[in-house]
Amino acid sequence: MMDVTPYSCKTKAELAREYEKELAHFEACKAKKLKLNMARGKPATAQLDLVSGLLTVLADPKDCYDGAIDARNYGELAGLPCARAYWADMLACRPEEVFVGGCSSLSLMYDVIARAYSHGLLHSPRPWCREEKVKFLCPSPGYDRHFTITASFGFELVPVAMTPEGPDMDQVESLVKDPSVKGIWCVPKYSNPDGFLYSDETVRRFAKLTPAAPDFTIMWDNAYCVHEFEGEYVPFLDLIALCREAGRPDMVIEFASTSKITFAGGGMSCIAASTDNIDYLMKLFSVQMISYDKVNQLRHVRYLKDKAHTIALMKRQAEIVRPKFHVVFDSLEREIDPLGFSHWNRPTGGYFISFYTLPGTAKRALALCKEAGVTMTGAGAAFPYGIDPEDSNIRIAPSLPPVKELEEAMEVFCTCVKLAALEKMLDPS
């Protein structure tokens, strides 16, 4: 039977024996010369195969019209009316509050920040490149690509603590009193990487923020709006409506995409925001773009139909995704939890598991993983500037590998996490 005594209850000699045992296991893993990847939230091939109907849903010229609009020709910068209606249904907002983009919501977020930098947003006194200093709030751990965008423009990234209810709103409410704080990154549903659902209370407090900066913007990345892999669809509040009701209608810009609904390399993205924000952004976007790929927009709307139909599809996706998460849950519960040096949240949607190992050992654990052929998201990636002050957080992305590979990868992972923790306990210097 497995020894499940927490490390903290063991003597140094016992820990040393554990270390020898794990080291032997590590060497055995290494000898297998594995090449496994849990680095990125990439859909598995089986998920992509599930939506093949998307490829041929438009088969004929007569399929290419949304009413009188020919999706194949220039025009309709805001997106096809049917695509705007689709996203309004998905996000529980109004069609006129939707701007439909290309395949990437990340690029829409980048464009909003880049335009803020060069031209300013709707309520900006000046372009952000003319500001003395720009600070951006980064609930951490968070999505590395968000943080990288704001860092690339030289903004100061200000960490905000994450809680199971969402960002620490006391901190947020206090920080927005600084007029150089221009915005915050949020993933409100199945937060990346923790998989937390922002509580209604948190969302309502966002709507009631009174920031000093008139152009303070909540970058509301609703990346996992219908991405339950366990249980029923969880509804969410429409922050756009709440901000309108609270008298700051332009404070939030929401983003979403089908990257993890249809094709990660060819989905449909959108912005949702107040009509004044949409009008303002359209003026800027009209300089950079005649129109996004409306053929792909129409393809998606014809295939996905509406929110109810999309949620039904996501239930079938969940059948593929869920067993993979369960491999990770089971490994962690069996191999790591009893040892008492770590913690993690068990998400029911999204793409990640956020694992907190013994502080000061995350980097080392992942270096060991790499040595044994298992690639993970870099330690610290989920923190501003890639620096986890605790060196504890590890993001696990189980979606891509097949279950069998994932089991192998988790075996390596658990061994490396234990090994790094034991090294530290045996030699805490």
Next chain:
Amino acid sequence: MMDVTPYSCKTKAELAREYEKELAHFEACKAKKLKLNMARGKPATAQLDLVSGLLTVLADPKDCYDGAIDARNYGELAGLPCARAYWADMLACRPEEVFVGGCSSLSLMYDVIARAYSHGLLHSPRPWCREEKVKFLCPSPGYDRHFTITASFGFELVPVAMTPEGPDMDQVESLVKDPSVKGIWCVPKYSNPDGFLYSDETVRRFAKLTPAAPDFTIMWDNAYCVHEFEGEYVPFLDLIALCREAGRPDMVIEFASTSKITFAGGGMSCIAASTDNIDYLMKLFSVQMISYDKVNQLRHVRYLKDKAHTIALMKRQAEIVRPKFHVVFDSLEREIDPLGFSHWNRPTGGYFISFYTLPGTAKRALALCKEAGVTMTGAGAAFPYGIDPEDSNIRIAPSLPPVKELEEAMEVFCTCVKLAALEKMLDPS
């Protein structure tokens, strides 16, 4: 028989009679309550219908791979290898010099200028937003959307004269001695709107430019690289290779797309440039984008195959486009040329005819057109800040309307042009 005496040879009384005649004709046109549009270079429905095979060329998951790469998933920011090879063939450059984008080359141009503004280009001493002044050369008439991009960042637009051989290179060579001149907009094949082909001599002089600004960039928009509607395919020099040979390999960034080959609202675009430029741009683009729509890239490569096959397709497109240009040519030759107050170039490719009416009457002529239900590109649009110093140039875009509508539109157009000229001649104040 029609009176074909040039207006300049007529007496005032004769001109007045002409005026009465044309005015009567104008009123008759107005009474028809037409609603015709020659404003934009939009492909006709028949052209879009011609490439319907594109819709279903990828029909099955197994079709979605370029070698081992699954086009449906994230990755390959520079584009699918087969798409890079396709564009290298099309543009006579090397695959490693190609970066494949989404549906819009305009947005790639915008992104290059926007990144120059916020981050600087490869050889920039500083981001352009930190420069005292940035000037951009605008061969005029040119493409209004080019000029709008650089104007939107507050750059000073410096007009350069266009000649049938391309931009006046004496002017260009002299202007680039100013270190605040950071670049130039070019449409080297079938220039927008004149339809001129830059001569080999002009292209070679571009490669040999020695600008004072180390980051001076030739924005080489090869929008009409295979867009002959008359005669055989006209080859062009590879400016990237010429710049490399001349010792300034990073001075040019080339752009192209299939917007007028397949779907204007869902094509495939690219950047071509030195590998150092591509590496540098990739570093910047990797912050804004995980990858462009590779499914659409693969769809295009499977459908278009290669340059030879694309040129064969363009010959079929030409069958649709050519008769429309001929309607315009014939109208102008019959109705306007004999009157001796205008001139225009007869292009053999591209999407436009650039018509130069009696100076001081272009705006008036287009206002009359509008009154009679015919929408044209705004007068002056082809000049920096939308101001044609001569008020003479009118861009005609004949591709969209069916031939019958085009004939009606040209009848109105010729009448309005004559009417505006006669007004001016009769009352030159």
